[in-house]
Amino acid sequence: MKLAARNLSKRFGAQYALRDVSFEVAPGQVHALCGENGAGKSTLIKVLSGIHSEYEGELLVDDRPQRFTGIRDAERAGIAVIHQELALVPELSAAENIFLGHEPTRFGMIDRARMERESRQLLAQLGSSIDVRTPVRELGVGQAQLIEIARALHKQARVLILDEPTAALSEREVTALFAVLKAMTGVSLVYVSHRLREVFALADQITVLRDGRSILSMPARETDERALVRHMVGRPIENVFPSREVELGEIALRVSELNVGRLSDIELEVRAGEVLGVGGLVGAGRSELLLHLFGAWGTRRGGHVTLNGAPYDVATPARSIARGLVLVNEDRKQQGLVLEQTVGFNFTLSSLREFARLGVIDAQREQERQQLLSERVQLRPPDLDRAVSALSGGNQQKVVLGRALASRPRVLLLDEPTRGVDVGARAEIYALIAELCAQGMAVVLVTSELPELIGLADRIVMMVDGQVGGTFTRAEATEEALLAAALRRAS
């Protein structure tokens, strides 16, 4: 099957997520989609798979224009997506998952024998001999992925879209997956990955997306990793970052030989007035590091943390906040805000005790503080009584930041502080970070955006597979160097 997009544009409000993207998958081809975080890869996949049905431009299947109005629609046309987060029911068996929603029946009852027989055949095609009666929760990620692929084949998919399929796989599982993918016939693959080595190992054709546009499309053998990285990055860094001249103070936070979960031997330190950038791929363990330091994730196997000169090894969120170590976590909707409550409610949630005597809140003092916070983070409009759920992403992020500042942190841990935030609010958040540092706060900044790392951080640590994969000073940090460090697989 031939699948093509012609001059595809997709807007969210005033912002373009895709602009004039053209892209063609030939029958039987392995087509890699490359680009930085936020380049538009996920949006493109969502259009191709029918999740977004509102867009400009054309989608062609075997040269006939098509507009999918839902996932089922796309599936019927032969397009299946395997997402990074697998969509399997853990309690059901492999066979039941493969046939979920399309169970074969006999006299109105599920024909279990036929289901299991056909599942075995499908999996055998993929070179796997998993017992199809095993519940999926007992299978490894690699095997679960094969089940998803088998499910797609069962639905007669002719274009298979794989979104970061190797993010959670071990080296051996990756090799096995590649063998399966290479052996598949009659199916076109769209392969999305950050890992350029994999792209070159697999792809016939490569399309690069950048800032929502398709920059170029060419045969894989005509290019190399270095050139590809240049195309992926290749944009002048906008001058939205404040210039900073800061005298560094004492060491505010020091982490030594930290081992927890997948994180091993983490060493880092950050001084008062400094921004320490932490980069790396999604899944490299950056968020886990911040959560652990804050006291909200993992049991430590070893290592020490020193906070403002004193050992700080038994952390809980409440204790961390009391000692001036505050986290702004990455998922503000799920884990940051009480969405149905007001802006004011959220602003002072962490610092409520300051305004209370014997547990009773002094409403006037609290409100004064809320007003100050709203000015400090430039909330617009500065309406304290509005439900947070009604705010834009930028304003929501400002509320989370305001709440963090309300508890007077000395070390601020920021996890993706500008995700889903528009350009204007971004610049304001950058300025705020600079201002806080000038006042002597130490900041640890985790971000997937390389320009942000380079523009804001005084020093940058790149994490790879739970380890510190390289440290860069501001002068050494170029996007090419950082990306190369992030993509280096620890082996």
Next chain:
Amino acid sequence: MLGALLAVGAFFASYGALSGRELGFLTARNLSLLSTELASSGVLALGMLLVILPGHVDLSAGSAVGLIGALAAMLAIDPSALASHFGLTLIAGPWPAPLAMLVAALVGMLLYAGMGWCVAYQRMPAFIVTLGGLLAFKGLHWQAIANATVPVVRGGHSNTLSALTTFYVPMSYAWIAAGLGFALFAYLSFEKSELWLLKTVVAGQLLALALVVCGRYRGVPLAAVILLAVSAVVFVLCEKTTLGRYLYAIGGNEQAARLAGIEVQRITVTAFVLMGAIAGLSGFLQTSYAGSTTTTIGQLMELDAVAACVIGGASLKGGRGSALGVLFGALIMAVLLNGMTLMAVSPEHKLIARGVILALAVWIDLRLGGAR
């Protein structure tokens, strides 16, 4: 809440039209009895709110009402018998009622602390934990009274426990106390606006009207005063204290609350312990109103309490609800029961009507909420 009003209004209008009988609802005597009846269920519903706000539920409330009330009555009448029912030996005369109530309430708080610990620290669903409580407390209740009927006080006498629902505050005291209380309320809530003036004047008139009505019977029922006091405490707790704020935050988004530095587990246990104390108070009122403790005291009261919360606008998912709304919800449930009793509706029809009204009120609320 609006939905509840409409549903109840429609119910009474249709019933009144059908029966054509005089309701006898708005007599001073009936209103006075109603307020006493409302006290124990209203207090319990207010406690239930504290458990529902952080996203839990207490199905054991009715059984706890029976158990704690029975413990107080047994201790006030015959502590030796109570001990012997549990296979212990204790030689003691009747305890003073206040002491009996205090000890019974402490036992209730301890039991609730245990359930709170299971929910908060062992992460067991409150539905299951309190379902276990429902059964176990009922068993303990029956064991405590050996399946008999035990009066709250020896015949012809009265004690603090019996006085809870039989004592009426004389009107002269009531007027003075109400005047002082109203002045305090007006002072605390003062803001410079016409709306405030209007609200205060209306509230004052309602209060005066209530007092006048009470004056035409025997005075202000002590039970009504207790309900008012508990309402005020729960209102302040929810609206003005850190604890209340944390309950809303935990119910709204537990993960966010934890990461905002709220000690979710400790707060959850606190909510359960408060519920234990309130279930005790409700138990004293209910047992006192019945005049004796029997195996049926408290039966199904947990469901009326949950219904009052939901009708009053609280969300069973947590994070939403208010003390005033719940008080209103409890009032609706009590008025409904009282009205049906006056109209001589049979018990089976009463149950059906309660169920239909609950579903209807929530359905209307959802509709209106969806349109907003």
